[in-house]
Amino acid sequence: MTQDEFLDVVMPFKDKVFRLAKRLLVSHEEAEDATQEILLKLWKNRAQMQNYRNVEAFAMTMTKNFSLDKLKSKHAQNLKIVHSNYQDKNASLQKQVELRDSVDWVSKIIEELPEQQKIILQLRDVEQYEFSEIAEMLEMNETAIRVALSRARKTIREKLTKTHNYGVR
Protein backbone atom coordinates (compact mmCIF):
# COMPACT_ATOMS: atom_id res chain seq x y z
CA MET A 1 0.00 0.00 0.00
CA THR A 2 1.50 3.31 -1.02
CA GLN A 3 1.32 6.52 0.97
CA ASP A 4 -1.35 7.97 -1.31
CA GLU A 5 -3.55 4.92 -1.07
CA PHE A 6 -3.16 4.95 2.68
CA LEU A 7 -4.14 8.61 2.87
CA ASP A 8 -7.18 7.94 0.70
CA VAL A 9 -8.35 5.41 3.24
CA VAL A 10 -7.46 7.38 6.35
CA MET A 11 -8.32 10.96 5.37
CA PRO A 12 -12.12 10.63 5.60
CA PHE A 13 -12.08 9.63 9.25
CA LYS A 14 -8.98 11.24 10.71
CA ASP A 15 -11.06 14.14 12.05
CA LYS A 16 -13.45 11.72 13.70
CA VAL A 17 -10.55 9.99 15.39
CA PHE A 18 -9.29 13.34 16.58
CA ARG A 19 -12.69 14.44 17.91
CA LEU A 20 -13.26 11.21 19.78
CA ALA A 21 -9.80 11.45 21.32
CA LYS A 22 -10.50 15.04 22.28
CA ARG A 23 -13.86 14.11 23.76
CA LEU A 24 -12.11 11.72 26.11
CA LEU A 25 -8.79 13.44 26.72
CA VAL A 26 -10.24 16.99 26.72
CA SER A 27 -6.87 18.59 25.99
CA HIS A 28 -6.41 19.64 22.37
CA GLU A 29 -2.71 18.80 22.31
CA GLU A 30 -3.16 15.40 23.85
CA ALA A 31 -5.88 14.59 21.37
CA GLU A 32 -3.55 15.59 18.54
CA ASP A 33 -0.82 13.37 19.88
CA ALA A 34 -3.24 10.49 20.27
CA THR A 35 -4.48 10.91 16.70
CA GLN A 36 -0.97 11.00 15.40
CA GLU A 37 -0.13 7.85 17.32
CA ILE A 38 -3.15 6.03 15.96
CA LEU A 39 -2.50 7.06 12.38
CA LEU A 40 1.10 5.92 12.70
CA LYS A 41 -0.03 2.59 14.12
CA LEU A 42 -2.36 2.15 11.18
CA TRP A 43 0.45 3.09 8.83
CA LYS A 44 2.75 0.50 10.33
CA ASN A 45 0.10 -2.18 10.03
CA ARG A 46 -1.02 -1.11 6.59
CA ALA A 47 -0.15 -4.52 5.20
CA GLN A 48 -2.97 -6.07 7.22
CA MET A 49 -5.37 -3.24 6.50
CA GLN A 50 -6.96 -5.01 3.54
CA ASN A 51 -8.03 -7.75 5.90
CA TYR A 52 -10.08 -5.44 8.10
CA ARG A 53 -13.70 -5.37 7.18
CA ASN A 54 -14.13 -1.76 8.21
CA VAL A 55 -10.97 0.26 8.70
CA GLU A 56 -12.87 3.23 10.05
CA ALA A 57 -14.63 1.22 12.76
CA PHE A 58 -11.34 -0.42 13.59
CA ALA A 59 -9.65 2.98 13.91
CA MET A 60 -12.42 4.28 16.16
CA THR A 61 -12.11 1.23 18.43
CA MET A 62 -8.36 1.83 18.56
CA THR A 63 -8.93 5.47 19.43
CA LYS A 64 -11.34 4.58 22.22
CA ASN A 65 -8.97 2.03 23.72
CA PHE A 66 -5.94 4.24 23.34
CA SER A 67 -7.64 7.24 24.95
CA LEU A 68 -9.02 5.20 27.83
CA ASP A 69 -5.57 3.76 28.47
CA LYS A 70 -4.15 7.27 28.45
CA LEU A 71 -6.78 8.36 30.95
CA LYS A 72 -6.10 5.39 33.18
CA SER A 73 -2.40 6.15 33.34
CA LYS A 74 -3.20 9.78 34.03
CA HIS A 75 -5.47 8.85 36.91
CA ALA A 76 -2.72 6.63 38.22
CA GLN A 77 -0.40 9.62 38.23
CA ASN A 78 -2.98 11.48 40.23
CA LEU A 79 -3.09 14.31 37.78
CA LYS A 80 -6.63 15.45 37.50
CA ILE A 81 -7.93 18.90 36.88
CA VAL A 82 -11.39 19.40 38.23
CA HIS A 83 -13.44 22.19 36.83
CA SER A 84 -15.40 23.51 39.75
CA ASN A 85 -15.29 27.26 39.36
CA TYR A 86 -17.77 27.97 36.65
CA GLN A 87 -18.42 31.58 35.99
CA ASP A 88 -21.86 32.77 37.06
CA LYS A 89 -24.18 33.85 34.33
CA ASN A 90 -25.10 37.44 33.84
CA ALA A 91 -28.74 37.75 32.83
CA SER A 92 -28.17 41.05 31.06
CA LEU A 93 -25.84 39.59 28.46
CA GLN A 94 -26.94 39.61 24.88
CA LYS A 95 -28.73 36.58 23.50
CA GLN A 96 -25.91 35.65 21.14
CA VAL A 97 -23.28 35.72 23.83
CA GLU A 98 -25.56 33.78 26.08
CA LEU A 99 -25.99 31.10 23.48
CA ARG A 100 -22.28 30.78 22.93
CA ASP A 101 -21.84 30.63 26.66
CA SER A 102 -24.37 27.86 26.98
CA VAL A 103 -22.66 25.99 24.17
CA ASP A 104 -19.52 25.97 26.30
CA TRP A 105 -21.72 24.89 29.12
CA VAL A 106 -22.86 21.87 27.11
CA SER A 107 -19.26 20.81 26.62
CA LYS A 108 -18.71 21.03 30.36
CA ILE A 109 -21.78 18.96 31.07
CA ILE A 110 -20.65 16.31 28.61
CA GLU A 111 -17.24 16.32 30.26
CA GLU A 112 -18.86 15.21 33.49
CA LEU A 113 -20.58 12.21 31.93
CA PRO A 114 -19.19 8.72 32.45
CA GLU A 115 -16.70 7.78 29.74
CA GLN A 116 -18.90 5.15 28.17
CA GLN A 117 -21.73 7.66 27.69
CA LYS A 118 -19.32 10.28 26.41
CA ILE A 119 -18.08 7.93 23.72
CA ILE A 120 -21.57 6.89 22.64
CA LEU A 121 -22.83 10.46 22.58
CA GLN A 122 -19.83 11.52 20.54
CA LEU A 123 -20.24 8.71 18.03
CA ARG A 124 -23.97 9.22 17.66
CA ASP A 125 -24.76 12.90 18.05
CA VAL A 126 -21.57 14.39 16.67
CA GLU A 127 -20.31 11.79 14.22
CA GLN A 128 -23.75 10.45 13.33
CA TYR A 129 -22.90 6.79 13.13
CA GLU A 130 -25.64 4.19 12.85
CA PHE A 131 -26.30 2.15 15.96
CA SER A 132 -25.03 -0.96 14.20
CA GLU A 133 -21.71 0.79 13.49
CA ILE A 134 -21.38 1.96 17.08
CA ALA A 135 -22.14 -1.56 18.25
CA GLU A 136 -19.31 -2.85 16.09
CA MET A 137 -16.86 -0.22 17.34
CA LEU A 138 -17.61 -0.69 21.00
CA GLU A 139 -18.37 -4.41 20.89
CA MET A 140 -21.67 -3.82 22.65
CA ASN A 141 -25.20 -4.69 21.62
CA GLU A 142 -27.47 -2.00 20.23
CA THR A 143 -29.93 -2.03 23.10
CA ALA A 144 -27.21 -1.30 25.62
CA ILE A 145 -26.03 1.54 23.43
CA ARG A 146 -29.52 3.03 23.18
CA VAL A 147 -29.94 2.84 26.94
CA ALA A 148 -26.60 4.54 27.60
CA LEU A 149 -27.34 7.18 24.98
CA SER A 150 -30.77 7.89 26.43
CA ARG A 151 -29.23 8.23 29.87
CA ALA A 152 -26.62 10.66 28.60
CA ARG A 153 -29.15 12.77 26.73
CA LYS A 154 -31.47 12.96 29.70
CA THR A 155 -28.67 13.96 32.05
CA ILE A 156 -27.61 16.72 29.70
CA ARG A 157 -31.16 17.97 29.30
CA GLU A 158 -31.76 18.04 33.04
CA LYS A 159 -28.58 19.97 33.71
CA LEU A 160 -29.26 22.36 30.85
CA THR A 161 -32.78 22.98 32.07
CA LYS A 162 -31.45 23.76 35.51
CA THR A 163 -28.95 26.32 34.25
CA HIS A 164 -31.39 27.69 31.71
CA ASN A 165 -33.99 28.42 34.39
CA TYR A 166 -31.27 29.85 36.58
CA GLY A 167 -30.40 32.25 33.79
CA VAL A 168 -34.01 33.33 33.35
CA ARG A 169 -34.75 33.92 36.98
Added chain:
Amino acid sequence: MVLDEIKILLEKYDNGETTLLEEQQLKDYFSQETVAPELEVYQPLFAYFSQSQKEQFTKDVPLKPEKTFTMYKWISVAAIAVLMFGITIFNPFERAERTYAQLTEQEKMDYDNAMLAFNLLSSNFKKGTDNMSAMTKVSEKLNEGQRKLALLSEFDNATDRVFKY
Protein backbone atom coordinates in the same frame (compact mmCIF):
# COMPACT_ATOMS: atom_id res chain seq x y z
CA MET B 1 -41.97 21.85 10.76
CA VAL B 2 -44.86 21.68 13.16
CA LEU B 3 -44.00 22.23 16.77
CA ASP B 4 -45.86 19.16 17.93
CA GLU B 5 -43.83 16.98 15.62
CA ILE B 6 -40.62 18.44 17.03
CA LYS B 7 -41.80 17.71 20.51
CA ILE B 8 -42.55 14.12 19.63
CA LEU B 9 -39.14 13.81 18.03
CA LEU B 10 -37.49 15.27 21.13
CA GLU B 11 -39.27 12.73 23.28
CA LYS B 12 -37.97 9.97 21.04
CA TYR B 13 -34.55 11.60 21.02
CA ASP B 14 -34.32 11.55 24.79
CA ASN B 15 -35.17 7.86 24.77
CA GLY B 16 -32.48 7.11 22.22
CA GLU B 17 -35.03 5.99 19.64
CA THR B 18 -34.57 8.53 16.87
CA THR B 19 -33.04 7.62 13.54
CA LEU B 20 -30.19 9.61 12.07
CA LEU B 21 -32.62 11.28 9.71
CA GLU B 22 -34.87 12.41 12.55
CA GLU B 23 -31.88 13.69 14.46
CA GLN B 24 -30.90 15.71 11.42
CA GLN B 25 -34.40 17.23 11.38
CA LEU B 26 -33.97 18.24 14.99
CA LYS B 27 -30.59 19.77 14.25
CA ASP B 28 -32.06 21.72 11.37
CA TYR B 29 -34.91 22.98 13.50
CA PHE B 30 -32.67 24.15 16.31
CA SER B 31 -30.22 25.84 13.99
CA GLN B 32 -32.90 28.51 13.26
CA GLU B 33 -32.68 31.89 14.87
CA THR B 34 -35.86 31.53 16.87
CA VAL B 35 -37.29 28.41 18.43
CA ALA B 36 -40.29 27.91 20.65
CA PRO B 37 -39.44 29.39 24.06
CA GLU B 38 -40.18 26.17 25.92
CA LEU B 39 -37.65 24.39 23.71
CA GLU B 40 -34.86 26.94 24.02
CA VAL B 41 -33.06 24.59 26.40
CA TYR B 42 -32.21 22.31 23.53
CA GLN B 43 -30.78 25.01 21.34
CA PRO B 44 -27.25 25.10 22.79
CA LEU B 45 -27.13 21.31 22.78
CA PHE B 46 -27.69 20.97 19.04
CA ALA B 47 -25.62 24.05 18.36
CA TYR B 48 -22.80 22.37 20.25
CA PHE B 49 -23.11 19.17 18.23
CA SER B 50 -23.02 21.01 14.93
CA GLN B 51 -20.10 23.08 16.13
CA SER B 52 -17.98 20.19 17.34
CA GLN B 53 -18.63 18.38 14.09
CA LYS B 54 -16.54 20.98 12.35
CA GLU B 55 -13.40 20.51 14.40
CA GLN B 56 -10.54 19.18 12.36
CA PHE B 57 -7.27 17.47 12.86
CA THR B 58 -4.67 19.78 11.39
CA LYS B 59 -1.40 18.36 12.59
CA ASP B 60 0.84 16.69 10.04
CA VAL B 61 1.63 13.06 10.52
CA PRO B 62 5.12 12.09 9.43
CA LEU B 63 4.49 8.93 7.44
CA LYS B 64 7.87 7.46 6.83
CA PRO B 65 7.99 5.50 3.61
CA GLU B 66 9.81 2.59 5.26
CA LYS B 67 9.78 0.43 2.15
CA THR B 68 11.91 2.77 0.06
CA PHE B 69 14.16 3.38 3.04
CA THR B 70 14.99 -0.31 3.41
CA MET B 71 15.54 -0.48 -0.32
CA TYR B 72 18.10 2.35 -0.15
CA LYS B 73 19.75 0.61 2.77
CA TRP B 74 20.23 -2.58 0.81
CA ILE B 75 21.45 -0.68 -2.22
CA SER B 76 24.13 1.00 -0.13
CA VAL B 77 25.14 -2.34 1.38
CA ALA B 78 25.44 -3.83 -2.11
CA ALA B 79 27.45 -0.83 -3.29
CA ILE B 80 29.92 -1.21 -0.46
CA ALA B 81 30.26 -4.93 -1.14
CA VAL B 82 30.97 -4.28 -4.82
CA LEU B 83 33.55 -1.64 -3.91
CA MET B 84 35.36 -3.93 -1.50
CA PHE B 85 35.38 -6.70 -4.06
CA GLY B 86 36.80 -4.38 -6.67
CA ILE B 87 39.58 -3.19 -4.39
CA THR B 88 40.69 -6.69 -3.43
CA ILE B 89 40.65 -8.04 -6.97
CA PHE B 90 42.17 -5.12 -8.90
CA ASN B 91 44.03 -3.30 -6.20
CA PRO B 92 44.94 0.13 -7.61
CA PHE B 93 47.23 0.80 -4.65
CA GLU B 94 49.31 -2.30 -5.18
CA ARG B 95 52.63 -1.76 -7.02
CA ALA B 96 54.55 -4.55 -8.61
CA GLU B 97 57.92 -4.94 -6.89
CA ARG B 98 60.94 -5.29 -9.13
CA THR B 99 64.55 -5.93 -8.42
CA TYR B 100 67.34 -3.53 -9.44
CA ALA B 101 68.39 -5.86 -12.22
CA GLN B 102 64.95 -5.65 -13.85
CA LEU B 103 65.08 -1.87 -14.23
CA THR B 104 65.70 -0.23 -17.59
CA GLU B 105 68.82 1.85 -18.13
CA GLN B 106 66.98 5.14 -17.69
CA GLU B 107 65.33 3.92 -14.50
CA LYS B 108 68.66 2.67 -13.19
CA MET B 109 70.21 6.08 -13.73
CA ASP B 110 67.28 7.80 -12.00
CA TYR B 111 67.53 5.36 -9.14
CA ASP B 112 71.26 5.95 -8.71
CA ASN B 113 70.84 9.70 -8.84
CA ALA B 114 68.12 9.55 -6.28
CA MET B 115 70.24 7.37 -4.04
CA LEU B 116 73.16 9.81 -4.37
CA ALA B 117 70.97 12.73 -3.43
CA PHE B 118 69.55 10.86 -0.43
CA ASN B 119 73.06 9.92 0.73
CA LEU B 120 74.20 13.53 0.47
CA LEU B 121 71.21 14.64 2.52
CA SER B 122 71.83 11.99 5.12
CA SER B 123 75.53 12.87 5.48
CA ASN B 124 74.60 16.50 6.01
CA PHE B 125 72.15 15.41 8.64
CA LYS B 126 74.96 13.50 10.32
CA LYS B 127 77.04 16.63 10.44
CA GLY B 128 74.16 18.44 11.99
CA THR B 129 73.86 15.88 14.77
CA ASP B 130 77.63 16.09 15.42
CA ASN B 131 77.22 19.81 15.99
CA MET B 132 74.34 19.14 18.25
CA SER B 133 76.57 17.02 20.51
CA ALA B 134 78.71 20.12 21.04
CA MET B 135 75.57 21.85 22.21
CA THR B 136 74.97 19.15 24.80
CA LYS B 137 78.43 19.79 26.15
CA VAL B 138 77.60 23.48 26.47
CA SER B 139 74.41 22.64 28.30
CA GLU B 140 76.39 20.41 30.68
CA LYS B 141 78.66 23.31 31.48
CA LEU B 142 75.65 25.49 32.07
CA ASN B 143 74.26 23.01 34.52
CA GLU B 144 77.55 22.94 36.36
CA GLY B 145 77.57 26.75 36.53
CA GLN B 146 74.09 26.64 37.99
CA ARG B 147 75.23 24.24 40.68
CA LYS B 148 78.07 26.59 41.50
CA LEU B 149 75.62 29.44 41.72
CA ALA B 150 73.58 27.48 44.23
CA LEU B 151 76.69 27.04 46.32
CA LEU B 152 77.30 30.77 46.13
CA SER B 153 73.79 31.57 47.36
CA GLU B 154 74.36 29.21 50.26
CA PHE B 155 77.57 31.08 51.05
CA ASP B 156 75.51 34.26 50.89
CA ASN B 157 73.13 32.87 53.49
CA ALA B 158 76.05 32.02 55.71
CA THR B 159 77.51 35.52 55.46
CA ASP B 160 74.07 36.99 56.21
CA ARG B 161 73.90 34.98 59.35
CA VAL B 162 77.39 36.12 60.32
CA PHE B 163 76.46 39.75 59.83
CA LYS B 164 73.34 39.33 61.94
CA TYR B 165 75.30 38.28 64.99
